[in-house]
Amino acid sequence: MNGHAHPITLAIARISQIFSSMGFDTVDGPELEDEWHNFDALNVPGDHPARDMQDTFWIQGAKGQNKHGEDVGYVLRTHTSNMQIRTMEQYVREGRALPLAICCPGKVFRNEATDATHEAQFHQIEMLYVGKDASLSMMIGMIEKFFSEFFGSNLVVRLRSSYFPFVEPGNEVDMQCFKCKGTGLIATGDNVATPDQPLVGLGCNVCKQTGWIEIGGAGMVHPKVLEAGGINPREYRGFAFGCGIDRMVMLKYGVDDVRLLYNGDLRVVNQF
Amino acid sequence: MxxxxxxxxxxxxxxxxxxxxxxxxxxxxxxxxxxxxxxxxxxxxxxxxxxxxxxxxxxxxxxxxxxxxxxxxxxxxDIRTEKSIDFYNAIVPSPLVAIDDTKSCTRFMSVRIDKVKVQESPQWLKEKLEAIGQRSINNIVDVTNYVQFAINKPMHAYDARSIVGTLRARFARASEQLVTLDDKQLTLDEKTLVIADDEKVLGLAGIKGGKFSGVKDDTTSVILESANFSASLIRKTAQKYSLKTDASKRFENGIANSLIEEGLYMTANIIKELFPDAIISLVADAYPKVDTPYYVGISLSEVNSILGTNYTEEVIEKTLTELSFCFEKIIPREYIEKVYPTLIGVHYKNPSSMREDAPHAFSCSSLISYLYKGIWMPSVSIDKYVFTQRVTKEQLQFGDLVFANSGEGLIRYESIEFLRGTKVPEGVDHVGMYIGNDAILHATKVEGKVVVQTFDEFVKSRTVVGYGRITDTLDEKRYVVTLPSERLDIRIKEDLAEEIGRIIGYDTLTPTLPSLTRTGLLPKRTYYENKVREILLANGFSEVMTYTFGDEGEVELVKGLADDKEKLRTSLRKGILQSLSLNLYNAPLIGQKVIKIFEFGSVFVGGEERRHFALALDDGGKKSTFTEEVDLLLAEIKRTLNVDVLDYETVSAKPYCISLDFDTLITTLPEPTTYEAPTFASLPAVTYQPVSPYPCITRDIAMWVPSGTTWESIYALCGEVSNPLVTRIDCFDTFTKTIEGVEKTSYAFRLVFQSFEKTLTDDEVNLMMEPYYELFKTKGYEIR
Structure with missing residues (x-):
């Protein structure tokens, strides 16, 4: 009898496959990260209120220096966005030609009380594209393609204006509900919608009857972030997107408690 | 809010x-x-x-x-934010204000109002504040709060009797004391900005007022404070004293200096409305560095390339108007041509800020920034060098920059702010603008002013380092917006693109895809991990993920979630063994006799983050050994990965757990050059069934059935009982035997009972078994 891969592994493998087919490399990077790569280089300086937007695990007594010779502390990375900087740095170091197109799945950490939908450790997927032709429309196209492939259904996404220091414009991303196809309703029996009669059915439990699912954050890479990575924002633009892998798995399969993914329980794993 | x-x-x-x-x-x-x-x-x-x-x-x-x-x-x-005729009365003495450090306090205004009476607020004011969840205190305090929630300007009112001498924004002296309005006793340090009078500290600047100087029931004369403070200083101070207030929240994000006067006038005007007989003093205003308007420009093509749209000029102009943004349309070439002749002869000053000194004085660099109005560029010469596109002398066009090293003074060899640290070995300390016909416009220390010189004149006292182009579209029209003073968030063209995009609506964007022709690769580690995963999965091992946190480790968190989660794991061993025992306990529910699990994960050991790999297996029995199985498995991994050495110690006793450094294992392996989808890359089409937190109870049945009766039919028969608490039914033994000339088959199987609501008792399960026995009896099956 074959064993079962962890659902997060399955999701990551599928995510990499989707991105690979679109020409995006998968990269990995450190979970224990310096403050510069996790915050400063992402346009979140030390005294900025945006640092409060994420609850951070700081490492006791760990000190190092960034590439400018300044003292930095260490954290458990609060997002996979650290890999935006590390990958840009690598491209510049190795003299690789742009466009840069990567995805980065990985474990991240937040210092917040745990419950069914919050874990102190979870997984994120980051997408980054840097080229001369990057635009918000291209970002939407990539995100739609990604979710459509992952959830196996043609989905549209919508942007809401928001703020993350490392992107400008910055957006929250909502995905059309893959279960009710954006209607907010699940048909019961052989009930189908007609031009004269709207769909009658049960409220969709996945999107709480809104037809939309809040799924991630995205935007055009802030020029300061490109600079921190060593890329001249006068010549290049970028877009980035990030969302929780755990959340994607929980949505797709109806897993009701994120903690079940990390307690090593085969009753969960073996269902996949 | x-x-x-x-x-x-x-x-x-x-x-x-x-x-x-x-x-x-x-x-x-x-x-x-x-x-x-x-x-x-x-x-x-x-x-x-x-x-x-x-x-x-x-x-x-x-x-x-x-x-x-x-x-x-x-x-x-709201005209109440404006200075009215009431502010020109010199009968009441105006308060005195002073700023000690102009970086930490950028503006300080004050006014005194006599003939007021502290009482209950009028109904309209109470209602306004209560509607947004604020408690009404008294009319004076309520007005200051009202102003805060109306225009985002925190205000403070003092009882004029408690102020002696000058109101001063200064740093506290070591160990100075302050009792806050809410009775907290604070001991201050020298990095704490306070508002003080000649004798004492009155309050924590921008955070909280002091008790002593606050408005009292019998106050008849108030002094209003309206000031602005360094955002980062307020943030640090509020954190230091654990005092987060509505005021500190506003100051720590930063507000415009224009709000200082608006807040003061509004507060005073409303108090005057409440007390028509009140007398307002002249206004005191310490404003060392007056803000000038901020311009940000963007062209139509820039908007459209950032957003990926085809908006027209009309749409952009309409949207900017809706945003109440004042804008002018500038063609950079025309603007530069028109403006530079007016600047010739203007005084040279270094350093010089474009916002404060232009157009009355320029440094070489601020002159360039000034002429390129509405095009963002870094301020220092060397940064401009790094920012611009390199061109040769032959390619020089109007508007291009000429960079030079004058050989003395402060010559920079690496960029300061833009692409910080970029090396420029030739060194740069000067920049001018090529304006055609062999002429360079520049602000120079040598001449002490802005001059136009020939190339030959320019190079007399300096060496040209290179030439740079700001833009290829000098003739494209730009919308140069004069930003509303409060909008400190808009500083670059991307900010404007966002404003335009969100107001028009992101739903008007048409999705596109990048045109990449390559296939993306996996990182080396994942590539080889997947190979090992495939072997393990084929051998019946399932994957678990456990926690990074624990009570043992070399790396410690400043503050963890709990006392036993303050350290980062040095090995996967502890986590995987916990998982093993959990799963052995649940083995009947899982339907597996031998539990086999593995994990890949990062550990923090020897000052490094390493990727480890671990596997563990057991059946819970006392005598079982898995030595050979483990050795064979690792041999297969070694063979598949094609590594010479696989460093692990053979395990010959429980627990059967192997943990090794995967990064070391794959060190010598080559980087993957092609993408190979792992066998498990497709997502299974299943629906997750919740698992119960309560323990299970098992019952085993063995029975004889006529030969030819399939297990499937018995399994289906059990389904007829339809007991939702039966979580699984597993056959664990079957054999056929001829008994008294009749061929019979024996099936031994296990029913697992579990509830989502409680722990089941033996009695309850015994009762639940009855229908099964009944059913088998009617079928003529013989329970053994």
């Missing part, structure tokens, strides 16, 4: 739409509306204002301006 719809309406000519429409529009275009409440005929919106808009939108006026942009409405100004 909570916003009242009726309060917002006061700033808007048109009637606002329904609360639902307001909420959904704000959600899309600007802010997340977390809650809408209905209260006494008003709607209260709880709106999440993020740090980028805390400068303008943490007040009803700013939010109303946002709604005007969102809906294309007309904004109605």
């Amino acid at each position: 909570k916003f009242s719809k009726s309060w917002l309406q006061e700033y808007i000519e048109e009637t606002l739409p329904s609360s639902e429409v307001i909420a959904s529009t704000l959600n899309k275009k600007a802010f997340e509306v977390e809650e809408v409440l209905f209260l006494h005929g008003d709607s209260i919106f709880d709106i999440k204002v993020l740090p980028n808009r805390a400068h303008d939108a943490l007040g009803h006026r700013g939010m109303a301006r946002e709604l005007c942009a969102d809906f294309g409405y007309t904004y109605k100004d």
Whole structure:
């Protein structure tokens, strides 16, 4: 009898496959990260209120220096966005030609009380594209393609204006509900919608009857972030997107408690 | 912050739409509306204002301006923020104000108002504050609070009797004491900015007032403070004293200096409305560095390339107007041509700030920034060098920059702010602009002013280092916006693109895809991990993920979630063994006799983050050994990965657990050059079934059935009992035997009972077994 891969592994493998087919490399990077790569280089300086937007695990007594010779502390990375900087740095170091197109799945950490939908450790997927032709429309196209492939259904996404220091414009991303196809309703029996009669059915439990699912954050890479990575924002633009892998798995399969993914329980794993 | 719809309406000519429409529009275009409440005929919106808009939108006026942009409405100004005739009375002595450190306090205004009376607030004021969840205190304090929530300017009122001498923004002396309005005794340090008079500390600047100097019941004369402080200093101080207030929240994000006067006038004007006989003094205003307007420009093609749109000039202009942004249309070439002749002869000053000194004085670099109005560029010469596109002398066009090293003074060899640390070995300390016909315009120390010189004259006292181009589209029209002073969030063209995009609506964007022809690769580690995973899965091992945190480890967190989660694991061993025992306990529910698991994960050992791999297996029995199975498995991994050495110690006793450094294992392996999808890359089409937190109870049945009876038919028969608490039914033994000439088959199987609501008892399960026995009996099956 074959064993079962962890659902997060399955999701990551599928995510990499989707991105690979679109020409995006998968990269990995450190979970224990310096403050510069996790915050400063992402346009979140030390005294900025945006640092409060994420609850951070700081490492006791760990000190190092960034590439400018300044003292930095260490954290458990609060997002996979650290890999935006590390990958840009690598491209510049190795003299690789742009466009840069990567995805980065990985474990991240937040210092917040745990419950069914919050874990102190979870997984994120980051997408980054840097080229001369990057635009918000291209970002939407990539995100739609990604979710459509992952959830196996043609989905549209919508942007809401928001703020993350490392992107400008910055957006929250909502995905059309893959279960009710954006209607907010699940048909019961052989009930189908007609031009004269709207769909009658049960409220969709996945999107709480809104037809939309809040799924991630995205935007055009802030020029300061490109600079921190060593890329001249006068010549290049970028877009980035990030969302929780755990959340994607929980949505797709109806897993009701994120903690079940990390307690090593085969009753969960073996269902996949 | 909570916003009242009726309060917002006061700033808007048109009637606002329904609360639902307001909420959904704000959600899309600007802010997340977390809650809408209905209260006494008003709607209260709880709106999440993020740090980028805390400068303008943490007040009803700013939010109303946002709604005007969102809906294309007309904004109605509140004239109470303006200086009225009442402020020209010299009978009441004006307070004295002083700023010790102009970096930490950028503006300090004050005014004194006599003949006031502290009493209950009028109804309208109470209602306004209570609607947004604020408690009414007294009329004076309520007015200051009202102003804060109206225009985002925290205000403070002192009892004039308690002030001696000058109101001063200064740093505290070591161990100075302060009792706050809410009776907290603070011991201050020298990095704490306070407001003090000649004798004592009056309050923590921008955070909280002191008890002694606050407004009392018998106060008849108040002194208003309206000031602005360094955002990062307020943030640090509020954190240091654990004092987060409505005021500190506003200051720590930064507010515009223009709000200082608006707040002061508004507060005084409203107090005067309450007490028509009140007398207002002349206004005191310490404002060492007066702000000038900020310009940001963007062209139509820039908007369209950032957003990926085909907007027209008309659409952009209409949108900027809806945003109440004043803008001019500038063609950079024409602008430079028109302006530079007027600057020749202007005084040279270094350093010199474009915002403060231009056009009355220039450094070489600020001259360039000034002429390129509406095009962002870094301020220092060497940064301009790094920023620009390199061109040769032959390619020089009007507007290109000429960089030089004058051989003395401060010559930079690496960039300061832009692409910080970029090396320029030739060294740069000067920049001029090529204006055609062998002529360079530059502000120079040698001449002490802005001059036009020939190339030969230019190189007499300096060496040309290189030439740079700011833009290829010098002839493209730009919209140069004079930003409303509160909008500190808009500083670069990308900010403008966002404003335009969100107001037009992101739903107008047409999705596209990048045209990449390559296939993306996996990182080396994942590539080889997948190979090992495939082997393990084929051998019946399932994958687990456990926690990074624990009570043992070399790396410690400053503050963990709990005492036993303060350290980072050095090995996967502990986690995987815990998982093993959990799964052995649940083995009947899992339907496996031998539990086989593995994990890949990062551990923190020897000062490094390493990727480890672990596997563990057991059947819970006392005598079982798995030595050979483990050795064979690792041999297969070694063979598949094609590594020479696989360093592990053979395990010959329980627990059967192998843990090794995967990074070391794959060190010598080559980087993958092709993408190979692992066998498990497709997502299974299953629906997750919840697992119960309660323990299970098992019952085993063995019975004889006529030969030829399949297990499937018995399994189906069990289904007829339809007991939802039966979690699984597993056959664990079967054989056929001829008994008294009749061939019979024996099936031994296990029923697993589990509830989602409670721990089942033996008695309950015994009862549940009855229907099965009955059913088998009617079928003529013989329970053994």
